[in-house]
Amino acid sequence: MHDADKNNFLNLNREGVWPGFTLNGLEPREDGSLQLTSLPLLTAAVPDVVKTAGAPNGPSGLAIDATGTLYFTDPAANRIMRVQGCDGCVQAVSCVGGMGSSPSRFHTPRGLLIPKNRNALFVADSENHRIQIFDLDTFQLVGIWGEIGLGLTSSPSSLPGQFNTPWTLVSDSAGYVFVLDYGNRRIQKFSPAGDVIPSFCDAVQASGLLKQPSEIAVLDRSGSLWILVLDLPPAGPPTIFAFTPDGQPVKDASGNAISFQEAHMQQPMGFAVCGDKLYVGDNALRCVLEYRFDPNFSFCGEAIGYQGPVASLLCDTKGNLWVHSGLDLAPIALREESGHAMHGVLTRDPLQVPDRSVVWHRLKALLEPLPENAHLELFAYATSDSSDKPEIHVDAANPFADARWQPVAMPGHADVTDLYIGGAQATFLWLGALFTGDGTTTPILNQLRVEFDYPAYDQYLPAVYAKSADCGEFLLRLLSLFEALFTEVEGEIASLPKLFDPNAVPKGFLAWLASSLGFDLDENWNDAKQRRLIAEIFRLYGWRGTPAGLRELLRLFAGVDAVIVEPLQQAAWWALPDAAGSCCDACADESSAAGPAWQDTGNSILGWTTMLAPAQPQGAVVGTSAVLDQSHLLTVDQFGSPLFSDVAYQFSVQVLRGQVNCAESLARIRAILDQEKPAHTVYHLCIVEPRMRVGFQCRLGVDTVVGGPGRSLSLSSDQILGEETRLAGGAESRLGAASQLGVTMRLS
Numbered sequence: 001m002h003d004a005d006k007n008n009f010l011n012l013n014r015e016g017v018w019p020g021f022t023l024n025g026l027e028p029r030e031d032g033s034l035q036l037t038s039l040p041l042l043t044a045a046v047p048d049v050v051k052t053a054g055a056p057n058g059p060s061g062l063a064i065d066a067t068g069t070l071y072f073t074d075p076a077a078n079r080i081m082r083v084q085g086c087d088g089c090v091q092a093v094s095c096v097g098g099m100g101s102s103p104s105r106f107h108t109p110r111g112l113l114i115p116k117n118r119n120a121l122f123v124a125d126s127e128n129h130r131i132q133i134f135d136l137d138t139f140q141l142v143g144i145w146g147e148i149g150l151g152l153t154s155s156p157s158s159l160p161g162q163f164n165t166p167w168t169l170v171s172d173s174a175g176y177v178f179v180l181d182y183g184n185r186r187i188q189k190f191s192p193a194g195d196v197i198p199s200f201c202d203a204v205q206a207s208g209l210l211k212q213p214s215e216i217a218v219l220d221r222s223g224s225l226w227i228l229v230l231d232l233p234p235a236g237p238p239t240i241f242a243f244t245p246d247g248q249p250v251k252d253a254s255g256n257a258i259s260f261q262e263a264h265m266q267q268p269m270g271f272a273v274c275g276d277k278l279y280v281g282d283n284a285l286r287c288v289l290e291y292r293f294d295p296n297f298s299f300c301g302e303a304i305g306y307q308g309p310v311a312s313l314l315c316d317t318k319g320n321l322w323v324h325s326g327l328d329l330a331p332i333a334l335r336e337e338s339g340h341a342m343h344g345v346l347t348r349d350p351l352q353v354p355d356r357s358v359v360w361h362r363l364k365a366l367l368e369p370l371p372e373n374a375h376l377e378l379f380a381y382a383t384s385d386s387s388d389k390p391e392i393h394v395d396a397a398n399p400f401a402d403a404r405w406q407p408v409a410m411p412g413h414a415d416v417t418d419l420y421i422g423g424a425q426a427t428f429l430w431l432g433a434l435f436t437g438d439g440t441t442t443p444i445l446n447q448l449r450v451e452f453d454y455p456a457y458d459q460y461l462p463a464v465y466a467k468s469a470d471c472g473e474f475l476l477r478l479l480s481l482f483e484a485l486f487t488e489v490e491g492e493i494a495s496l497p498k499l500f501d502p503n504a505v506p507k508g509f510l511a512w513l514a515s516s517l518g519f520d521l522d523e524n525w526n527d528a529k530q531r532r533l534i535a536e537i538f539r540l541y542g543w544r545g546t547p548a549g550l551r552e553l554l555r556l557f558a559g560v561d562a563v564i565v566e567p568l569q570q571a572a573w574w575a576l577p578d579a580a581g582s583c584c585d586a587c588a589d590e591s592s593a594a595g596p597a598w599q600d601t602g603n604s605i606l607g608w609t610t611m612l613a614p615a616q617p618q619g620a621v622v623g624t625s626a627v628l629d630q631s632h633l634l635t636v637d638q639f640g641s642p643l644f645s646d647v648a649y650q651f652s653v654q655v656l657r658g659q660v661n662c663a664e665s666l667a668r669i670r671a672i673l674d675q676e677k678p679a680h681t682v683y684h685l686c687i688v689e690p691r692m693r694v695g696f697q698c699r700l701g702v703d704t705v706v707g708g709p710g711r712s713l714s715l716s717s718d719q720i721l722g723e724e725t726r727l728a729g730g731a732e733s734r735l736g737a738a739s740q741l742g743v744t745m746r747l748s
Contacts, residue, residue, distance in 0.1 A: 281310025
């Protein structure tokens with residue numbers, strides 16, 4: 001096993017940031033690892049009629065209300081359909097629709113809108129050149145925009161507030177509505193009350209940017225509102241422009257109007273914004289395209305699974321992207337971020353160790369286990385010429401086809417995740433990675449590790465193998481294969497100490513670590529408590545069998561603060577005083593050394609500071625302490641044991657009632673005491689009940705006496721009979737129990 005120098009390797013993912021890397025078709029996850037770009041994924045099969053349907057001749061409408069009911073237009077049948085949010089039932093909205101120009105009738109309805117601030121359904125009645133507004137609860141007509149008078153047939157008009165074939169409409173968070181007036185090639189803005197705001201349209205037209213606007217969407221970017229407009233000029237590529245809520249073009253740092261053209265868009269229709277993502281339907285490609293704003297729109301890929309026409313798109317709050325095919329069928333749901341791009345390329349600027357050339361040894365990918373149909377391949381090229389850059393073709397099937405890349409001519413999907421580089425000393429290292437998948441899975445790359453000037457296994461071989469003139473790097477490459485096999489084992493051996501560290505051991509090893517210490521973990525404890533107790537248990541074992549250790553265990557495992565009392569520590573035996581005189585000088589000296597003799601009652605009060613032994617310390621002695629039926633015999637080894645027989649090997653555990661509030665707590669305390677006490681001892685568990693404590697505990701009439709008799713006379717005390725004592729008296733007075741003031745009760 002070799003020792004790795006901390007200065008001979010580089011980790012290229014630094015705290016979730018990949019400095020110097022270029023991501024194509026890839027995106028970082030929340031934890032900083034890399035994966036293929038997330039895309040919408042089809043959740044159900046596309047009907048055959050949709051697969052063969054032609055491109056729609058205009059947009060349709062999609063809207064969703066607070067209950068999850070989805071509304072969509074059927075332009076050919078002049079009606080509004082809905083998919084019930086509760087049961088998925090598809091039906092036409094009753095009492096609304098049908099060919100005609102009278103109120104509640106339609107002629108080619110297209111765009112739909114349910115504003116956030118209003119419980120109403122807006123319908124772009126395209127060929128009637130108006131917007132009809134219906135109450136969502138009753139579907140009563142509550143307003144019409146674009147007609148001179150209610151009930152009058154509208155005709156195309158270019159006046160403010162009038163329309164010529166309105167197509168789509170959107171609203172912002174404040175309730176302002178933007179209508180794409182397709183026939184007039186303009187966008188009109190209305191207040192929440194329905195009043196037209198001509199200044200917006202005038203500003204947009206004054207910019208001269210739009211030739212034929214065909215789709216609109218609202219992008220709320222960090223509190224900055226943009227109105228996105230898809231322009232389809234008669235000659236030229238589709239272009240997306242951005243405008244402020246005042247109609248001014250959004251400009252970049254150079255003062256130029258922001259615009260976006262992308263080669264993938266050929267015949268776009270359908271526009272939806274979800275967060276920082278823009279979805280565009282394309283009827284030439286018959287798919288849904290995803291773009292991401294970072295900070296300009298960049299192409300991410302095609303939605304996975306959907307192939308068919310697109311007349312409208314809608315994002316809901318549950319992570320679904322709805323696609324309206326333009327037919328009278330229910331919209332098709334795609335799940336956002338459930339699919340992935342099928343191809344991604346990771347490249348980096350040339351890597352260099354400062355101020356020296358090195359022997360580049362190894363490029364290793366640390367990644368999650370590869371799912372089925374997900375693959376990752378690493379590539380590297382070492383050189384001392386910074387201009388000697390190998391070619392990379394990002395959009396090609398094999399972006400690393402340049403012969404300078406290592407490895408060369410590898411079979412497809414070889415999953416090269418641990419690459420030996422080797423070769424002579426070089427200053428620069430070019431590296432890259434190819435991610436592939438089937439659209440439903442992705443590799444997840446956590447880290448790239450580059451090793452250089454690395455001590456390989458050849459240092460452990462006999463010296464004869466150091467001569468590599470005949471075989472070149474064959475031996476080193478062969479040894480690197482074995483090294484790759486044993487790296488994980490060596491890493492596990494090197495990391496063994498962490499298995500014995502309660503704060504570092506993986507959660508799955510906590511029970512093993514506890515059992516190695518003779519300690520059983522409680523499954524009800526959280527992770528932090530388990531680790532803390534394991535860390536404490538070794539220290540507590542040093543206190544095992546002592547009052548301090550027992551108190552600490554009760555605190556940790558039962559949550560009680562116990563008081564442990566040993567009667568033997570409080571025992572004081574009653575001894576009669578020595579004789580006034582001594583029989584000899586030796587006895588006098590011994591008495592003097594023992595301390596002052598007992599005097600009067602100052603230090604030996606029977607029943608208070610002293611106690612009598614339960615039996616003669618020396619046992620039965622014939623002629624002195626041997627009394628029939630009241631004596632017992634002792635051996636020499638048992639001499640003096642009766643002095644301690646009543647209190648030895650016993651202790652009392654006192655716990656406050658407030659800390660033992662259920663039977664389970666009491667059982668837990670007893671279990672800990674039975675397990676941890678010395679085997680030859682017995683204990684008494686005492687639950688300390690609350691008593692009268694002024695300011696803390698005082699229950700009048702229950703455990704608190706308001707009035708009562710005086711103290712009883714105690715002999716051999718300084719009490720005076722008749723003044724502060726009594727020989728006998730009545731029962732104590734208690735409130736609520738035979739407490740008649742002046743008859744059976746008196747106050748002190």
